[in-house]
Every structure is written in C-alpha cells, then in structure tokens.
Amino acid sequence: MPDLLPVALRCYMSKKVMSCIIEVSNIMKVICGKVLDVQELEKVQDRAALTLCNLEKIFPPSFFTIMVHLLIHLPHEAILGGLVFYQWMYPIERFLSKLKSYCCNKHYPEGSIAEDYLAEECMTFCSRYLEDVKTRLNRPSRIAGLTDHNLTETYLFQSYGEPIVKVEIAELDDRSWV
Structure with a gap:
C-alpha cells in the first residue's frame, strides 16, 4: 500500500500534498520493513514530526x-518492540470477526459463539478422519491439474488460473541480455 498510494493520487493533488503523502508512505515502508535499523528509525522519527508539521500547514x-x-510514536514503538508484523492486530481482528459471525442468539452471544465454534472445531476434527465423504478438507481442487503438492511448492495463492494458449519459455543468451 505505501507503494501504490502515491502513484494512485499523484494526478489528483498538488505537489505540496503529494510530497507529504510520499514522505508518510516512505516512513511507513521503513517502519514495516523486514529489517529494522535503530539509527534509521531515530531519523525516521524526526522525519515523521517534520512531515506532520508540513501536513498542518496544508x-x-x-x-x-x-x-x-x-505516526510520531510508531518509530519509537518499533525500536522498543522490534519488527512491526509481530505486533499487528490484523489476524486477531479477522479471527474476532469470524467469531462474531457465529452469533445467532443476540440475547446470549457468548453461548452461541462458543457453541458454534465448538461445533466447527468438532466437524473439522472429525472430517480429517472421513475418507469416503467429501468434506471441506478433502474435496478435490476446482482447478484442473492442481494438487496440494504443486500448490505448496510453486504458488503463493490457491487459485492461479491456467493459460489459454500454449506457453513457450524463451531463454536469452548473454548478448541478448546486454
């Protein structure tokens, strides 16, 4: 997202606004990086304060x-807590949303959520041992030729599609690369 937002908005905003949005995107890229450098994060904290000052002018x-x-406090939190993706709440929020979808009885939501969660866990556990019955865990892929072995080795996403025409792989020699 920090890479796409400046590109998407550059036609619609002035240069002053875009420079601030690009700076905020760069700050978020540094904070959410896979490797954190403490000296870099201290510089980013100063840049964040200056960026917010520029935003206050606009x-x-x-x-x-x-x-x-x-935004001012995020670099310091990254220095104290380490990598940001270990601290994100997105997976927990998604799971809580799933639990909220189990609520059938609005008068006693805790009971109905617990009951539906337990029912789903029991069905998942039992379906692992049913070989003759088509379940959510053992049904074949909807994409022809895709197996679990292919999926885990080569593709990040479960549905990847298939080419319509024959695929030809061309390798270039050193001269062509130059």
Missing part, C-alpha cells in the same frame, strides 16, 4: 486526530 485542524498523531 490541512485544517480537524484532520489531525489521535491516529494521525500516532
């Missing part, structure tokens, strides 16, 4: 909520 005060101010 946007009205109602734009600056506590979430915008959080």
Whole structure:
C-alpha cells in the first residue's frame, strides 16, 4: 500500500500534498520493513514530526486526530518492540470477526459463539478422519491439474488460473541480455 498510494493520487493533488503523502508512505515502508535499523528509525522519527508539521500547514485542524498523531510514536514503538508484523492486530481482528459471525442468539452471544465454534472445531476434527465423504478438507481442487503438492511448492495463492494458449519459455543468451 505505501507503494501504490502515491502513484494512485499523484494526478489528483498538488505537489505540496503529494510530497507529504510520499514522505508518510516512505516512513511507513521503513517502519514495516523486514529489517529494522535503530539509527534509521531515530531519523525516521524526526522525519515523521517534520512531515506532520508540513501536513498542518496544508490541512485544517480537524484532520489531525489521535491516529494521525500516532505516526510520531510508531518509530519509537518499533525500536522498543522490534519488527512491526509481530505486533499487528490484523489476524486477531479477522479471527474476532469470524467469531462474531457465529452469533445467532443476540440475547446470549457468548453461548452461541462458543457453541458454534465448538461445533466447527468438532466437524473439522472429525472430517480429517472421513475418507469416503467429501468434506471441506478433502474435496478435490476446482482447478484442473492442481494438487496440494504443486500448490505448496510453486504458488503463493490457491487459485492461479491456467493459460489459454500454449506457453513457450524463451531463454536469452548473454548478448541478448546486454
């Protein structure tokens, strides 16, 4: 997202606004990186403060909520806590959303969520041992020729599609590369 947002918005905003958005995107890229450098994060913390000052010159005060101010503290949190993806709440929020979808009885939501979760866990456990019955875990792939072995070795996503025409792989020699 930090790479796509500046590209998507560059035609619609002035250069001052775009420079601030690009700077915020660069700050987020550094914070969310796979490797963190403490000296770099300290510089990023200073850049974040300057970027918010530039944003205050452009946007009205109602734009600056506590979430915008959080940008100043994120580099320091990354220094203290380490890599950011270990601290993200997205997987937990998705799981909680799934649990909320189990709620059938609005008067006693805890009971119905626990009951449906237990039922799904029991069905998943039992379906692992059923060989003759088509279940969610053992049904064949909808894509012809795709097996679990191919899926785990070569493809990141489960559905990858198939080419319509024959695929030809051409290798270039050294001269062609130059």
